[in-house]
Every structure is written in C-alpha cells, then in structure tokens.
Amino acid sequence: MRKIIVAIDGYSACGKSTTAKETARILGYRYIDTGAMYRAVTLYFLDHHVALTNPKEVDRALEQIKITFRVNKEGRSETFLNGLNVEKEIRDMRVSENVSQVSALPAVRHAMVEQQRRMGKERAVVMDGRDIGTVVFPDAELKMFMSADILTRAFRRQKELLGRDELVDIDSIISNLLKRDELDSTRKESPLRKAGDAIELDTSHITVEEQVDEVVRLALARILARKN
Numbered sequence: 001m002r003k004i005i006v007a008i009d010g011y012s013a014c015g016k017s018t019t020a021k022e023t024a025r026i027l028g029y030r031y032i033d034t035g036a037m038y039r040a041v042t043l044y045f046l047d048h049h050v051a052l053t054n055p056k057e058v059d060r061a062l063e064q065i066k067i068t069f070r071v072n073k074e075g076r077s078e079t080f081l082n083g084l085n086v087e088k089e090i091r092d093m094r095v096s097e098n099v100s101q102v103s104a105l106p107a108v109r110h111a112m113v114e115q116q117r118r119m120g121k122e123r124a125v126v127m128d129g130r131d132i133g134t135v136v137f138p139d140a141e142l143k144m145f146m147s148a149d150i151l152t153r154a155f156r157r158q159k160e161l162l163g164r165d166e167l168v169d170i171d172s173i174i175s176n177l178l179k180r181d182e183l184d185s186t187r188k189e190s191p192l193r194k195a196g197d198a199i200e201l202d203t204s205h206i207t208v209e210e211q212v213d214e215v216v217r218l219a220l221a222r223i224l225a226r227k228n
C-alpha cells in the first residue's frame with residue numbers, strides 16, 4: 001500500500017498533537033511531535049544559559065544536542081534530550097514562555113528541519129508542527145491546518161496543565177498562546193501559515209473523535225488513491 005506523509009500544522013493548543021497521535025496509531029504510522037523538538041532545544045538553551053544573540057554559542061549548543069523519541073510501555077511517544085527523558089519538563093510554562101524565541105532562530109530551524117526530513121524519509125509518518133506542510137514536507141500527500149477559538153484553546157491547555165499538577169490561571173495561558181501565535185506567525189524564518197493546498201479544520205465545536213475521524217478519512221483516501 002502507498003505510504004504517505006500527513007502534515008498537521010496550526011496554532012498552539014488546537015488539538016494538533018492529540019489528533020496526530022491518534023491518527024498515527026490508527027494508520028500504524030510513526031508520530032513525530034516537532035514542537036517537542038523545539039521545546040527540547042529550548043530546555044537545553046535555558047539550562048545551559050545559551051545567549052540567543054550569540055550565533056557561535058547557538059551553533060555550539062546545537063552540536064551538543066541529540067533529540068530522540070521512544071515509545072513507552074503505554075504506547076506513548078516520549079521525548080529524550082541527550083538520552084534523558086524530558087517529556088514532562090518540556091511542557092512546563094518556563095519552556096512555553098521561551099520556545100517561540102528559540103524556534104525563530106534560523107540555525108535552530110535548519111538543524112530541526114534537517115532531522116525531521118530524515119525521520120520522514122521513508123514516509124508513513126504523521127508530523128505535527130507549524131511549518132510541516134510549507135517547509136519540511138511541501139510534498140506531503142495530506143496537509144491539515146488546524147485552528148480553534150482562543151478560549152477553547154486556553155481551557156484545553158489549562159486542563160492539560162492541571163493533569164500534570166500545574167495550576168496556571170486562564171489569563172496567563174491566553175496571553176502565552178496569543179504571544180506565541182504572534183511570534184510564530186510573524187517570524188522571518190518559516191512562519192506559521194497555511195499551505196495553499198492544506199485543508200482547514202476548525203476544532204472549536206467538534207470532539208477529538210470527530211477530528212481524528214476526519215483526518216483518518218482524508219488520509220485513507222490518499223493512501224488508497226492510485227499513484228499518478
């Protein structure tokens with residue numbers, strides 16, 4: 001059967017990763033969370049006090065960073081930074097507050113995009129992020145662009161943080177999401193934007209099951225389509 005790339009882009013906290021993970025599980029594909037890669041780089045930069053304005057320091061730090069994914073016993077993909085499981089730490093607010101600045105650096109993007117392209121070389125992947133359909137895999141067979149209204153997104157993110165015992169007030173979450181939207185969409189290097197051939201999916205009023213059904217349905221149509 002034909003193997004495809006499913007690219008899922010969109011704003012923060014629209015349900016991209018939940019949808020991507022479940023779609024990958026149903027299709028038997030690999031799930032790659034590119035946001036986790038930028039978060040892991042950010043964690044390293046914060047812990048090692050890397051000056052973002054010093055290109056040499058940034059390059060040197062990037063040479064020291066190895067990001068890998070491993071599937072845990074429950075079947076969930078977890079992020080490892082230089083062999084250490086950082087899945088929990090990379091979701092902390094301190095990382096969320098700095099990740100857009102770090103991921104705007106051209107050197108960081110080049111290093112991550114190169115690794116993402118390697119991971120998707122054999123296709124059969126579902127990759128979520130901001131520039132997957134526009135930059136990483138402009139030839140992806142299925143491109144989705146997800147959005148949702150800001151309150152829905154903020155409540156979802158708050159619930160997710162609460163699940164990890166982190167209580168953050170809704171105003172701080174809204175301001176973090178809006179700030180990241182702004183930085184992610186206006187940066188020079190591969191800004192967040194909808195690819196011309198991406199299919200829009202507004203998740204404000206639909207359930208996770210409905211989101212997944214829609215993406216799986218579209219993916220299967222492409223998998224079963226005759227190659228031309």
Ligand code: DC
Nearest residue numbers: 012034035038099103129130131180
């Ligand atoms: O998907 P996320 O919220 O975990 O992503 C964290 C940040 O990483 C997001 O604010 C922007 C950046 N990012 C990016 O620039 N490009 C990607 N492909 C994925 C994420």
